[in-house]
């Protein structure tokens with residue numbers, strides 16, 4: 001039993017986002033922190049630290065153009081030297097003046113062409129870096145009733161998606177991300193999992209849905225969405241983060257560790273602990289130090305997964321079949337209430353890591369080193 005759980009935990013692979021290592025903030029203020037990377041190479045070095053101390057974060061997602069470099073194959077080789085690989089390529093069609101009224105759904109065909117060209121450039125970057133996943137998030141939408149034709153925007157979206165789909169190479173896929181609102185406040189062109197699912201279903205197996213846990217209305221049952229998409233073979237992965245209000249992008253498992261457990265239970269139940277489902281973090285560390293923020297987040301996902309794996313599935317099935325409402329609930333709660341930290345510490349020690357990644361990082365001297373070395377230049381942030 002524990003051997004199986006440990007094997008599953010060892011195989012767990014959590015991807016960290018390059019942008020979490022740069023400066024970030026709210027629309028009111030971006031606080032600069034010491035030691036922050038000044039280019040994508042330094043971001044990868046920081047991500048490698050997270051992997052070095054946790055052992056389960058071997059890939060890093062890139063965001064283009066935030067991580068634009070002259071030679072992507074060189075960047076990928078640099079990552080390999082550091083002991084990590086390039087994960088999902090995230091497109092960015094939300095920071096150019098041209099996109100004020102939308103990118104791929106813009107009423108102006110010239111803007112749509114520009115946006116599509118960027119998405120196709122991202123496919124080229126996948127080929128250059130060896131990444132197998134493209135993540136598409138569109139800020140497209142409208143602010144006022146009547147502003148644009150809701151239906152025509154869906155047609156434009158479908159057209160762009162099918163052009164990207166056609167360009168995907170062998171073994172490549174794209175993940176379509178939905179988000180309830182923001183920056184658009186009236187309609188959003190991909191506002192929910194149903195819209196994303198319908199577009200992906202039409203396109204075929206290389207198009208899947210990504211669930212960003214911060215992109216739902218309060219009270220939405222995210223684990224239901226996860227169970228449904230997994231059952232349909234359309235769950236491509238997660239953008240993990242947590243929220244108290246809207247898209248807060250706080251550390252995953254910080255606001256609601258119980259929700260994270262419920263999500264991971266559905267993943268385990270649906271056979272989703274495989275390479276086919278990408279467990280990515282999409283967070284910003286506005287006020288906390290960035291590398292430890294990522295380490296803590298990785299540990300939170302590990303803990304939720306360990307608890308989900310501990311659910312006594314036979315006892316649960318028996319209670320469910322017998323209509324034993326309280327018994328079934330108790331089986332889940334027993335797993336959730338188990339302290340899995342000793343198990344994870346043991347697992348790390350078995351693989352030659354320190355039992356406490358937070359303490360090991362603090363002791364490593366890495367922060368002091370980057371704070372001293374990374375002076376001058378421009379710190380990485382949201383502006384590319």
Ligand code: RM4
Pocket residue numbers: 063090137177179212239247282
């Ligand atoms: C969006 C979405 C995307 C992320 C950007 C920065 O809200 O979550 O995944 O790339 O933010």
Ligand code: MN
Pocket residue numbers: 137177212239282
């Ligand atoms: Mn996201």
